[in-house]
Amino acid sequence: MSAVSTVQLEKTSTVEAPVTETETRDEAELDVPWQVVVHNDPVNLMTYVTMVFQRVFGYPREKAERHMLEVHQKGRSILWCGVRERAEFYVQQLHGYLLLATLEKIV
């Protein structure tokens, strides 16, 4: 084989352009705020729930107790509102403490 034939081979070979998949979300969807909701549970202790709110959200004791009482009396309380990723993070933390928590899109 000679150098010439190598050049010919290089000339004829083609490289396919990589396929790039793009996922688009419109601006309105990205801006939609989410809320973290904690639901009532007759098993979890009130003192335990208060401690979890203090730890996860950094709330002072009084604010954590207000939310705990709202959960207890009204069945649910909105603990936080904001971007989806952060809301998911908070819900994961709350599930780690075995609280009934969900994230909801605010419409």
Added chain:
Amino acid sequence: MEISRKGEALQISDLDPFLAELFRQIPASTNSEGAPEAESRLFSRPSAEKEICAEWKSYVEPELRRLFRSSTETVAEDLAQLNGNEKSLRNRTLTIPFEHADAWLNTLNQARLVIAEKYKFSDEELNDHDRSPLGSRRDLSLFQVNFYGFLQEFILREMQCS
């Protein structure tokens, strides 16, 4: 039974065989196998949106399972102090290092939730702290839920004091 704080640990002393057995049952009580309702309670849905739930099951649930298993293993190791025959359990003391407090809170919570789901206790039953455990298996399980709740309260109180 006496509970007190000794330095960087919680001490539970004068454990009679009955309460010692309830302690020993904590790790096994977290087992939700064969009880789909209990399993659903430990790994509850994070959202009404299917896409989020599917992602959650793949990425978050395994993490939660690891966390719960790790807590239970820590508690089981502490409870090894209670191994022995019934007679030797008299005046036995269980020492829980304070750094294990979170694992204990988590494991006790798992146990309470699983038992409560298995027996479908009503709110009234869960608030009845004076019921005798010496009736049926159901009464004993309700006593277990309340006893584990009492332990959680004590651990929480000591955590707030520190």
